[in-house]
Amino acid sequence: MATFLGLYRSNRTLVGVLLPIALLLAMVIVFTLLNERFLSWINLFNLMRQSSILLLVATGTTFVLLMGAIDLSIGAIVTLVAITSALMLRDAGLSAPVVVLIGMAIGAACGIVNGVLVVYARVPSFIATLSTMIVFGGISTWVAGGANVTFRNAEMTWLASGKMIWQFPNSGVWALVIFGIAAFIGARSTFGRSLYAIGAGATAALLSGIHVARTQMVAFVVSGTMCGLAGVLLVARAGAGTARMGDDLLLDAIAAVVMGGTALSGGSGGVHRTLVGVLVISVLKTGLNVAGVHPYAQICITGLVVIIAVTLTLDRSRLAFVK
Amino acid sequence: MTDARQPIFEMRGASKQFAGVTVMEKVDLVIYPQEIIGIAGENGAGKSTTLKMIAGIHKPTEGSMTLFGQPYAPNRYTDAVRSGVSVVFQEQALVPNLKVYENFFLSHETKFIRGGLVDSRRMIDLAEHHLKDLGLGHIDPRRLTGSYEFHDRQMIEIAKAFVLARFFDVEHPIVLLDEPTAAIGDKEVALLFESIRRFRNRASFVLITHRLAEYVTLCDRLYVMKDGKMVAEMPRPFETSRIHQAMVGRARDEEYYKEDRQLTVPDSADVVLSVDALSGGHVEDVSFKLRKGEILGIGGLVGCGKEDVARAVVGFEPFPAGGTVTVKGKPLPLRGRNKASIAADIGFVPKERKTEGIIPYLSVAANTSLAALRSVTAVPGFISGARESRLAREHIGLLRIRTTGPRQLLQFLSGGNQQKVVMAKWLARSIDILVVDNPTRGVDVGAKSEIYGLMRDLAEKGVSILLITDDLLELIGLSNRILIMRDGRLVTERPSPPDAKPAEQELVGFMV
Numbered sequence: 001m002a003t004f005l006g007l008y009r010s011n012r013t014l015v016g017v018l019l020p021i022a023l024l025l026a027m028v029i030v031f032t033l034l035n036e037r038f039l040s041w042i043n044l045f046n047l048m049r050q051s052s053i054l055l056l057v058a059t060g061t062t063f064v065l066l067m068g069a070i071d072l073s074i075g076a077i078v079t080l081v082a083i084t085s086a087l088m089l090r091d092a093g094l095s096a097p098v099v100v101l102i103g104m105a106i107g108a109a110c111g112i113v114n115g116v117l118v119v120y121a122r123v124p125s126f127i128a129t130l131s132t133m134i135v136f137g138g139i140s141t142w143v144a145g146g147a148n149v150t151f152r153n154a155e156m157t158w159l160a161s162g163k164m165i166w167q168f169p170n171s172g173v174w175a176l177v178i179f180g181i182a183a184f185i186g187a188r189s190t191f192g193r194s195l196y197a198i199g200a201g202a203t204a205a206l207l208s209g210i211h212v213a214r215t216q217m218v219a220f221v222v223s224g225t226m227c228g229l230a231g232v233l234l235v236a237r238a239g240a241g242t243a244r245m246g247d248d249l250l251l252d253a254i255a256a257v258v259m260g261g262t263a264l265s266g267g268s269g270g271v272h273r274t275l276v277g278v279l280v281i282s283v284l285k286t287g288l289n290v291a292g293v294h295p296y297a298q299i300c301i302t303g304l305v306v307i308i309a310v311t312l313t314l315d316r317s318r319l320a321f322v323k
Numbered sequence: 324m325t326d327a328r329q330p331i332f333e334m335r336g337a338s339k340q341f342a343g344v345t346v347m348e349k350v351d352l353v354i355y356p357q358e359i360i361g362i363a364g365e366n367g368a369g370k371s372t373t374l375k376m377i378a379g380i381h382k383p384t385e386g387s388m389t390l391f392g393q394p395y396a397p398n399r400y401t402d403a404v405r406s407g408v409s410v411v412f413q414e415q416a417l418v419p420n421l422k423v424y425e426n427f428f429l430s431h432e433t434k435f436i437r438g439g440l441v442d443s444r445r446m447i448d449l450a451e452h453h454l455k456d457l458g459l460g461h462i463d464p465r466r467l468t469g470s471y472e473f474h475d476r477q478m479i480e481i482a483k484a485f486v487l488a489r490f491f492d493v494e495h496p497i498v499l500l501d502e503p504t505a506a507i508g509d510k511e512v513a514l515l516f517e518s519i520r521r522f523r524n525r526a527s528f529v530l531i532t533h534r535l536a537e538y539v540t541l542c543d544r545l546y547v548m549k550d551g552k553m554v555a556e557m558p559r560p561f562e563t564s565r566i567h568q569a570m571v572g573r574a575r576d577e578e579y580y581k582e583d584r585q586l587t588v589p590d591s592a593d594v595v596l597s598v599d600a601l602s603g604g605h606v607e608d609v610s611f612k613l614r615k616g617e618i619l620g621i622g623g624l625v626g627c628g629k630e631d632v633a634r635a636v637v638g639f640e641p642f643p644a645g646g647t648v649t650v651k652g653k654p655l656p657l658r659g660r661n662k663a664s665i666a667a668d669i670g671f672v673p674k675e676r677k678t679e680g681i682i683p684y685l686s687v688a689a690n691t692s693l694a695a696l697r698s699v700t701a702v703p704g705f706i707s708g709a710r711e712s713r714l715a716r717e718h719i720g721l722l723r724i725r726t727t728g729p730r731q732l733l734q735f736l737s738g739g740n741q742q743k744v745v746m747a748k749w750l751a752r753s754i755d756i757l758v759v760d761n762p763t764r765g766v767d768v769g770a771k772s773e774i775y776g777l778m779r780d781l782a783e784k785g786v787s788i789l790l791i792t793d794d795l796l797e798l799i800g801l802s803n804r805i806l807i808m809r810d811g812r813l814v815t816e817r818p819s820p821p822d823a824k825p826a827e828q829e830l831v832g833f834m835v
Contacts, residue, residue, distance in 0.1 A: 208748060
């Protein structure tokens with residue numbers, strides 16, 4: 001036991017990478033044993049559909065977390081874009097591609113608001129995005145007029161559930177492609193490097209010529225835009241815009257990013273790691289469903305798994321005080 | 324001259340180490356009743372550490388202390404206070420939004436509990452009694468501490484020492500004054516000294532100050548520390564020149580600073596950096612020029628403003644905004660000066676390596692390319708791992724950086740090697756001017772020597788260096804020309820050619 005702990009302590013980074021994957025495999029095995037239907041194509045496609053929204057939001061949020069900030073308004077942005085998209089489809093009769101673009105634009109605009117507050121008004125990101133979360137939420141409710149907004153649009157349905165590539169649901173395809181691009185940018189671009197630098201040593205980064213303000217601004221806009229896209233896909237899949245439909249994504253997204261290995265304090269981890277975190281949460285939720293676990297128990301179990309996973313993988317060597 | 328009195332405090336053979344670095348070595352110190360002594364020494368000599376040891380803030384790694392004849396080994400400052408030893412801090416350790424009597428008895432309120440409640444009536448009475456006793460009747464213990472002027476607050480802190488000593492039944496407290504005059508004007512200094520003289524028959528005082536003249540005015544006896552050792556004990560009268568001599572007087576190793584490689588920079592050489600009438604914050608009207616290939620050193624005591632000059636050149640906020648900084652003929656703007664200075668090919672090696680110089684959690688390669696990302700991109704906007712690696716390896720070889728490779732995280736390198744990476748970061752950019760602030764702080768001897776060699780290499784290549792340092796020997800050994808600052812002003816300029824280097828005493832005279 002002692003040697004095991006010793007090995008564990010000295011290979012923290014490796015553990016941080018492998019553990020979520022091991023956890024994922026373990027869950028897949030457990031759920032398949034509980035119900036052999038778990039490992040079927042239908043379920044896989046279901047999983048892709050379920051996790052695509054979360055993947056988009058979590059990917060966007062990873063950019064913000066990497067630089068040591070946080071965006072608490074991500075759920076609210078998704079809801080806002082979902083509802084306004086539903087309204088545009090129902091009342092303005094706009095076509096699906098236009099709605100997608102406008103949805104992303106609204107998301108970007110929300111990101112700009114967040115960015116301006118953090119970068120120019122110098123409000124700490126926690127407070128700034130907490131406030132915008134409330135404001136965006138308020139706007140959604142107001143605009144929806146307190147009722148669900150249903151619409152009928154074949155294009156939109158195709159967007160989410162159509163099958164361009166064999167039997168894979170489109171929403172999953174979009175999410176994976178965008179994730180791939182984002183992961184590449186995060187790992188290899190100068191913008192990505194700037195994010196890490198700001199998260200791991202903002203003063204040193206500034207003194208070395210990194211454009212801190214510009215990078216921060218872009219990160220918030222990217223996060224907002226991804227949420228916008230997620231909102232459009234969400235409403236496409238649901239066929240209606242309902243109040244607070246995207247709000248739960250906030251905690252799931254942050255949990256996914258942290259489980260994937262990106263520290264909340266920023267500077268380490270990466271966009272590519274977020275996929276594993278998203279999969280863990282999605283597999284867990286889908287698996288618990290397929291296994292027929294009681295809905296309330298599902299929530300508790302999900303929370304428990306997140307706590308355990310983060311406790312084991314978090315690299316505390318960088319935290320002087322655990323707050 | 325032997326002293327027939329009995330000492331109230333004795334420190335014998337006290338040593339202190341921090342993480343392997345010795346800051347105090349076998350220090351002996353004695354305090355007699357009713358006297359005012361001083362501890363003099365330059366930056367880093369160990370006087371502040373000694374004071375803190377007497378106050379229980381640091382525990383000696385070796386050696387012992389006795390107080391009033393009993394063994395004295397406080398675990399915390401509160402223990403020292405209970406034994407009758409108090410510190411008066413430079414900016415007071417009083418809580419401004421509490422009343423005076425609350426500050427007096429802060430953390431000792433449990434002694435005033437009556438029927439489960441704190442008896443503030445008794446606290447106030449006690450406070451009033453003592454204040455009158457000390458001749459400070461004009462201070463009302465019920466007023467907010469922050470509402471008093473600086474001088475009165477200093478008096479409150481001194482009174483607190485007496486109040487607490489008496490409270491813990493100590494007749495004759497020891498009051499330690501840690502640079503009490505650093506932030507105040509002549510009038511307040513005079514008031515403070517007058518008060519101290521008034522109290523001297525009921526307490527002993529230990530004074531630390533950077534102004535040698537103050538030791539001469541106030542102290543009965545003076546200790547001098549150098550490099551962590553107690554090197555002299557002087558009774559009145561003291562001469563400032565003798566104090567200087569004791570404070571510095573070391574042999575300088577010319578080879579260490581590679582003085583034979585020092586270039587001669589003619590007056591006709593191009594001026595690459597010109598600072599004119601720089602002012603703001605602590606700095607007032609500082610002007611100088613830096614020539615191509617020159618190493619210009621700025622020295623002075625902590626707080627003299629030399630760090631602010633460096634910040635003004637590189638645009639590291641906050642920096643003194645008045646005056647102009649001109650680089651190669653073009654003035655640097657006020658807003659965005661940071662980016663402008665980098666664009667003007669100025670590199671900056673900051674004093675706080677861990678937070679301002681390196682990014683500990685990123686690799687050697689990432690740190691090296693940080694200021695030159697454009698040169699390691701193959702496709703615009705995307706970093707080429709191969710190019711970045713090559714850049715890192717090039718500089719690892721050039722600067723002899725001891726590391727396992729470009730991918731090692733910087734936190735695992737030693738201080739000296741980390742500093743080399745900071746310099747590599749700027750070399751990767753081909754700079755014309757390098758501003759360095761204490762480049763060898765926390766760096767081992769071997770790495771120091773290599774960094775000096777590197778600076779000579781840069782000078783030979785035509786890079787001009789602005790050297791800010793607290794290390795006097797380094798300042799003298801490396802520089803072509805030396806500027807000394809005091810209280811925000813430039814007080815002297817002294818050429819420093821290899822064959823006619825100034826003596827430390829000469830420069831110290833201008834600093835204090």
